[in-house]
Amino acid sequence: MPYGSRLAATMTRRLGRxxxxxxxxxxxxYLALRxxxxxxxxxxxxxxxDDVILFVVLAAGLRPVMAPVSPWDGxxxxxxxxxxxxxxxxxxxxxxxxxxxxxxxxxxxxxxQLGIPLLEDAAHAIGTHVDGQPIGTFGKAAAxxxxxxxxxxxxxxxxxxxxxxxRELERLxxxxxxxxxxxxxxxTALRPLARSTIRALHLVRPTWRTMQRLGLLERDPxxxxxxxxxxxxxxxxxxxxxxxxxDPWIRVDLHDYRSRHGRLVRAGLxxxxxxxxxxxxxxxxxxxxLSATPWASPxxxxxxxxxxxxxxxxxxxxxxxxxxxxxxxxTHGLVTGYLYDxxxxxxxxxxxxxxxxxxSPARWFASxxxxxxxxxxxxxxxSLTREHxxxxxxxxxTPPTPSAxxxxxPPAPLGQ
Numbered sequence: 001m002p003y004g005s006r007l008a009a010t011m012t013r014r015l016g017r018x019x020x021x022x023x024x025x026x027x028x029x030y031l032a033l034r035x036x037x038x039x040x041x042x043x044x045x046x047x048x049x050d051d052v053i054l055f056v057v058l059a060a061g062l063r064p065v066m067a068p069v070s071p072w073d074g075x076x077x078x079x080x081x082x083x084x085x086x087x088x089x090x091x092x093x094x095x096x097x098x099x100x101x102x103x104x105x106x107x108x109x110x111x112x113q114l115g116i117p118l119l120e121d122a123a124h125a126i127g128t129h130v131d132g133q134p135i136g137t138f139g140k141a142a143a144x145x146x147x148x149x150x151x152x153x154x155x156x157x158x159x160x161x162x163x164x165x166x167r168e169l170e171r172l173x174x175x176x177x178x179x180x181x182x183x184x185x186x187x188t189a190l191r192p193l194a195r196s197t198i199r200a201l202h203l204v205r206p207t208w209r210t211m212q213r214l215g216l217l218e219r220d221p222x223x224x225x226x227x228x229x230x231x232x233x234x235x236x237x238x239x240x241x242x243x244x245x246x247d248p249w250i251r252v253d254l255h256d257y258r259s260r261h262g263r264l265v266r267a268g269l270x271x272x273x274x275x276x277x278x279x280x281x282x283x284x285x286x287x288x289x290l291s292a293t294p295w296a297s298p299x300x301x302x303x304x305x306x307x308x309x310x311x312x313x314x315x316x317x318x319x320x321x322x323x324x325x326x327x328x329x330x331t332h333g334l335v336t337g338y339l340y341d342x343x344x345x346x347x348x349x350x351x352x353x354x355x356x357x358x359x360s361p362a363r364w365f366a367s368x369x370x371x372x373x374x375x376x377x378x379x380x381x382x383s384l385t386r387e388h389x390x391x392x393x394x395x396x397x398t399p400p401t402p403s404a405x406x407x408x409x410p411p412a413p414l415g416q
Contacts, residue, residue: 007266011273016134017161018159019158020166021155022155023177023258025144027176032141035168036140037062039062039240042088042354044076045093046066047366058246059241059242065088065354072299078110085357096125104138107138117140118139123143123148124148124312126280137159140160144156176243177258178258225347229249294391315371317370325387334376334379342363
């Protein structure tokens with residue numbers, strides 16, 4: 001029986017697509033890139049994303065091409081992509097940042113016209129639908145992350161269209177996995193419990209400050225990005241496509257991203273996956289509360305009014321003086337993660353990525369967005385009120401209109 005088949009079967013029933021279990025979403029994405037993109041191919045992607053994703057793309061031997069984005073949600077703005085760019089890309093990677101749906105139908109239609117694959121980074125978007133169809137079922141393949149929605153802090157999936165492709169990717173996955181280690185499995189299994197205990201005992205602030213002082217955080221203390229190490233990165237490019245050559249970057253924050261998890265970890269993830277619908281319901285409640293605050297992105301507010309709340313991984317609030325606010329929120333017991341600033345083209349430079357033709361919306365969004373955990377919505381709203389937080393507004397952008405917003409309501413269960 002294939003590795004992780006029980007977990008994969010659960011996700012297959014949910015999506016209606018064949019799924020491959022992987023130890024992480026980053027490994028799932030690498031599998032998709034290797035399967036659908038030849039080395040040297042150019043892939044269009046949003047510059048507002050985790051730097052790990054950039055390094056996964058580079059590890060697959062691809063050239064990242066940064067797309068213009070909407071200043072309201074950080075996702076690709078298809079009409080703003082120049083025709084010359086469309087004619088010179090070989091694939092498109094969507095993001096659905098924080099769970100906010102990309103303009104996925106437009107991107108799918110354009111990819112079909114061009115005869116190029118659409119791949120979905122759906123790590124933030126389990127449970128998100130567009131026109132009644134789940135994110136992760138629009139492209140050739142989609143990478144999902146269990147750590148984002150069920151607090152498993154491990155585990156991912158690659159969703160594909162058919163069983164033949166699934167079996168092919170299972171073989172490629174097995175070639176890339178490193179052996180299981182009992183100590184690593186115990187650490188992975190206990191990590192979610194440790195995080196829950198820290199929150200329950202109100203120790204978030206002292207724990208975070210201690211980690212900062214001891215230098216235990218892997219990313220640059222003066223930036224939201226990891227250190228690029230350009231010279232070493234250029235040397236690694238000579239070995240691409242290769243995961244081992246890029247391990248120093250891809251393993252940041254998740255050292256066992258391609259370790260074969262043992263039964264202990266997989267059993268825990270099975271239990272957590274069974275709680276996914278409950279988790280998504282709580283997220284919708286938090287999104288409803290935060291959508292009504294003055295800091296909510298207009299795109300978020302309009303979608304909530306038009307179709308009801310989405311089960312977002314994080315809620316994009318737009319605030320002034322974001323960096324100073326992030327530091328002050330730690331005193332309220334709120335640690336803000338998933339900040340993708342600066343955009344990837346500014347971070348990587350032209351040596352490693354083609355820059356966006358219009359970088360200003362990405363820069364504005366990346367420097368003003370505050371990704372708020374919807375499971376802590378009341379605490380977030382209370383803390384922002386106490387801090388007298390001001391709402392940020394881009395100077396030149398026009399807010400999206402409800403008529404331009406896709407239907408994001410999930411389909412009703414059978415029999416209703």
